Amino acid sequence: MNYATSSWFVKVTAIKDKLLKNNEEINWVPAHIKDGRFGKWLEGARDWAISRSRFWGAPLPVWKCEKxxxxxxxxxxxxxxxxxxxxxxxxxxxxxxxxEHNKKNVVSSKVLNPHHLTEKGKTDIKGISQKVKKENIDIIFSSDFVRTKETAEVLASEIDYDKSKIIFDKRIRELNTGTFDGKSPRDYHNYFTTLEEKFTKAPPEGENLIELKNRVSEFLYEIEENYQDKNILIISHEYPIWLLSAGAIGADIKQSVKMKEDNGDDYIETGELRGFDFTPLPHNENYEIDLHRPYIDKIEFDCLCGGKTKRVVHVFDCWFESGSMPYASAHYPFENKNKVENNLSAEFIAEGLDQTRGWFYTLLVLSTALFDKPAYKNVIVNGIILTEDGEKISKRLKNYTDPIEIVHKYGADALRLYLLSSPVVRAEDLNFSEHSVDEVYKKVILRLWNVYSFYDMYAPSPLGGEASKYYLAAEPPSSKNVLDKWILARLDELMQEITVNLEKYELDKATRPIFDFVDDLSTWYVRRSRDRFKDEGEDKKDAILTTRFVLLEFAKVTAPFMPFMSERFYKSLGGEKESVHLEEWPFKKSLTDSVLGVFGVDKASKDLEILYDMKEIRRVVSLGLEARAEAGLKVRQPLQKLIIKNDKLKGKDELLELVKDEVNVKEIGFDPGIENDVKLDLRLTPELIAEGQFRDIVRFVQDLRKKAGLTPDDEISVFVQTDFSGENLLKKFEDEFRKIVNARPVEFSASGGPALGRNDLLKLDDLEFVIKIATEK
Ligand SMILES: [Zn+2]
Known part of the structure; x- marks a missing residue:
């Protein structure tokens, strides 16, 4: 149904230029939203209807004279x-x-209890009467208990007030404590665990404090209504006086409790007199201040013209409240005035693309109208997640996998990395792909676990102790090994990439370098360092120290992206703080420095060199392996030589060793005259062939070990049935063979023993081996 209605508006058109100016100060991610979708919306800004004709909501604080x-x-x-x-x-x-009951220290909560004033009580009342007299009391209200009645009467004669005019009102009687009457006050108090509980829980046959507060407050509102310009004295008891004071200011339970606690043991002493202000306020049925409808609508006042002024019926549109959040949530301007005014713009907010007409907009309109400042400095606009086929996710159609299932299957970190690295963090829609989460899980999470498990297996405890001492210094290890230098330089580079992009609030760009780093760490650094971990001595120590340092720093810098795994690494590796999430951000250098270098400027140029060199090495390796594949030669077959066209790596022997190992060649040569970037010498000599065959035998035996579930420490016996040439081949390499596969001297037999089965047959060109392994166990 459409019909014309009157509304309240914010005149946005009047501040349009300021809105556009303030928008210029905001960093939008993605940047095009600023002048695009959002900027265009601002340019076409219309006045904003902020009122709704509803019951629920924040009432408009506007009153209008009916006349x-x-x-x-x-x-x-x-x-x-x-x-x-x-x-x-x-x-x-x-x-x-x-x-008398005060002296006996018993609860007296029945009107007929014969507890009279003591002599001291009477004397005290007489003592204060001169003070009361000065107040020219017009009316005395009193509780109808014996002790209040006597108090009122003693006082009346002292101040010449006609006793017969004392008004007794049951509503200001003592609290009814039910079955606790006549018992020790302690028994009553012990019936409750807190003072707060007394408000909602009543003792048997008694009343709770909400009931008490309501009857004394009702009394107060009534006399305020019925009398004008009178000096009124109310004589009552401790709890009723406390809760009448609470009701007078519209205190809720919490505030009432605080009032009592702030006043010492008794809220008011016996015979004590106090004055108080009272103005009727909008309140709910429990006399708690409440500025919502219907209570606020009872506030009416007279206009100078003689007419009645009443609140307009509207409430605010809830978007007005969302837009007021930065100030309203701090109870500004009644509290936190400086805090709010000095921190007007939030550092960062994030919401969906649809909010350009919603929250992003209302925040800016109100902050501009009130303070001429943007409400936020940075904003990340996210897109919408759709199904894999690009359809809208629908609860009814159930065309999606429950996110909790994804979390159970791949872990929250995998899901988080997937989303953070996706275009959904720059306002683009994302066709959610479980397959991609699986890929992140395999390429990042599993690989990291493998790196960590490998480290954990080889980091022996004495060295571990030494290592933890080392790490307290928070310095990178000073290893001479080129792999260590390289991975530290890569770590440095990673930290810089993440920091720079986080500073720009570009989450996807900050996340993606993590993937490459994990790949480098797992498939190059740790893989190339495997043998170093297995050796003894300085190089092993360097490998362990470096891996540990890298994992620990990696945990710090990836904590926002993979909070669970980084925490696990940090704790396992002996991070100093209680949690990685309490750590300092590891990248401390100013971002205006164009050089790399958390580890210092001196190291930066060396970092650049090693990063470049290693990239080149890996390119050469990959070209060398391609050339092998083209020639149909498996990697286990050694070749004599790889020739590299570019001579930038010449003389860098430590790096070239990596190429020799990876491509399995005996030597590296340089020749600018070759046609392609690398050239492989494919000629096979009898020696190279024999070595290749030997490598195949090693591989075969290692497989047998693996199938038997042996660890590297298990020494084996090896039985080989082969011909003369086969035996010659293995004997030539026997020392190396025994070392690699951890074996006792090889036992040869021409025909094989009963234990040798045909399953263990290895054929290499025209050689045949039947191999069996055994352990002592
Ligand atoms: Zn008027």
Whole structure:
């Protein structure tokens, strides 16, 4: 149904230029939203309808005279107090004088209890009467208990007030403590675990404090209504006086408890007199201040023209409240004035693309209108996640996998990395692919676990102890090994890439370098360092120290991206803090430095060199392996020589060793005259062939070991049945063979023993071996 209705508007058109100017100060990710979708929306900005004709919501604080249409905005409780009609009454409250039950220390909560004032009680009341007299009391209200009645009567004769005019009101009687009457006050208190509990839990046959508060507050509101310009004295008991004071200011349970706690043992002493202010306020049925409808609508006042001023019926559109969040949530301007005004713009907010017309917009409109500042400095706009086929995700169609299932299957870190590295963090839609999460899981998470497990297996505890001492220094290890230098330089590079992109709030660009780094760490650094871990001595120590340092720093810098795994690494590797998420960000250098270098400027140029060299080495290796594949030669077959066209790597022997190992060649040569970047010498001599065959035998035996479930420490016996040439071949390499496969001297037989089965047959060209292994175990 469409019909015309009147609304309240924010005149956005009047501040359009300021909106556009403030938008210029905001860093949008992706950048095109600033002048595109959002900027265009600002340029076409229309006035903003902020009112709704509903019951629920924050009421518009606008009052209107029914006669002359004059508008008044009441922006605070004080404004309301100033506007509402006051009775002109002055209120005084007094607790009865000391009574017999106070002295006996028993609870007295029944009106017929014969607990009279003590002599001291009477004397005290007489003592204070001169003070009371000065207040020119017009009316005395009193509880109808014996002790309050006597207090009122003693006082009345002292201040010449006609006793017969004392008004007794049951509503200001003592709290009804039910079955605790006559018992020790301690018994009553012990019935509750907290003071707060007394408000909602009543003792048997008694009343709770909400009931008490409601009856004394009702009394107060009633006399405020019924009397004008009177000085009124109320004589009552401790709890009723406390809760009448609470009801007078609209305190809720928490505030009421605080009032009592702030006042010492007793809220008010026996025979004590106090004055208090009272202005009726919008409140709910428990006399707690409440500025919502319907209570706020009871606030009406007279206009100067003589007309009645009433609140307009509207409430705010909830978007007005979202836009006010930065100030309203801090109870500004009533509290936190400096804090809010000094921190007007949030560092960073994130929401979906649809919010360019919603939250992003209302935040900017209100911050511009109120303070002429943007409400936020950086904003990441995310896109929408769709099904793999690009359809809208629908609960009804159930055309998606439950995210919790994905988390159970691949872990929260894999899902998080997948999303953070995807275009959904730059306002683009994402066709969610479980396959891609699986890929992240395999390429990043599993590889990292393997790196860690490998480290853990080879880091013996004495060295571990030494290592942990070393790491307290938070310095990178000073290894001479080129692989260590390289992975440290890569770590440095990773930290810089992540930091620079996080500073720009470009999450995908900050996340993706993690994938490459894990690949380098796992498939190059650790793979190439395997033998170093197995050796003894300085190089092993360097490998372990470097791996540990790298994993620890990696944990710190990836904590925002993979919070669970980084925490696991950090704790396992002996990180100093309670959690990696309490660590300092490891990259401390200024981002304006164009050089690499968490580890210092001196190291930076060396970093660049090693990064370049290793890239080149890996390119050469990959070309060498391609050339092998083209020639149909398996990698186990050694070749004599690889020739490299570019001579930049000449003389870098440590790096070239990596090429020799990877491509399995005896030597490296340089020749600028060759046609391609690398050239492989494919000629096979009898020696190279024999070595290749030997490598095949080693591989075969290692497989047997693996199938038998042996660890590297298990020494084996090896039985070989072969012919003369086969035996010659193996004997030629026997020392090396025994070392690699951890074997006792090989036992040859011409025909084989009963244990040798045909399953263990290895054929190499025209050679045949039947091989069996055994352990002592
Ligand atoms: Zn008026």
């Amino acid at each position: 002359c249409d004059k508008l008044e905005v009441l922006g605070s409780i004080d404004d309301i107090k100033n506007k509402v009609k006051k009775s002109g009454n002055k209120y005084f409250i007094m607790r009865h004088g000391e009574s």
